[in-house]
Amino acid sequence: MTGATVVIGYGDAALDVLRHVPADPEVVVVDPDAVALTGAMANGARIVRGDGRDICVLQHAGVPFAARVVVAVTDDQDGLVITGAARNLNRTAVIVAAVRESANQDLFTRLGADEVFVRARSA
Numbered sequence: 001m002t003g004a005t006v007v008i009g010y011g012d013a014a015l016d017v018l019r020h021v022p023a024d025p026e027v028v029v030v031d032p033d034a035v036a037l038t039g040a041m042a043n044g045a046r047i048v049r050g051d052g053r054d055i056c057v058l059q060h061a062g063v064p065f066a067a068r069v070v071v072a073v074t075d076d077q078d079g080l081v082i083t084g085a086a087r088n089l090n091r092t093a094v095i096v097a098a099v100r101e102s103a104n105q106d107l108f109t110r111l112g113a114d115e116v117f118v119r120a121r122s123a
Contacts, residue, residue, distance in 0.1 A: 008052035013098040014072035072098040087112025
């Protein structure tokens with residue numbers, strides 16, 4: 001699992017981010033939703049069902065050894081928690097965050113995100 005991309009939250013935002021980062025042959029997806037995980041498996045990812053805010057789930061998904069971590073959850077507050085936890089578990093991974101509110105970009109950067117994508121809010 002060393003060098004994998006770990007994606008936390010699997011939906012439109014994650015897919016958008018994955019289109020803009022270098023392809024990785026090994027992708028691990030963390031999500032609590034069975035439907036999202038089914039889609040991830042169909043796309044060739046290894047899956048971990050769980051809450052990305054849980055440090056044990058992040059460890060099980062391989063965040064400490066990942067080359068890249070994509071944080072693409074639906075709530076920016078949860079994303080901030082996950083970004084900080086991922087950075088604490090892995091000081092060298094490239095962390096990419098998809099955020100809803102552009103005002104939060106700086107907070108994500110301060111907590112360890114290397115790249116921040118602002119995504120459109122859905123109605």
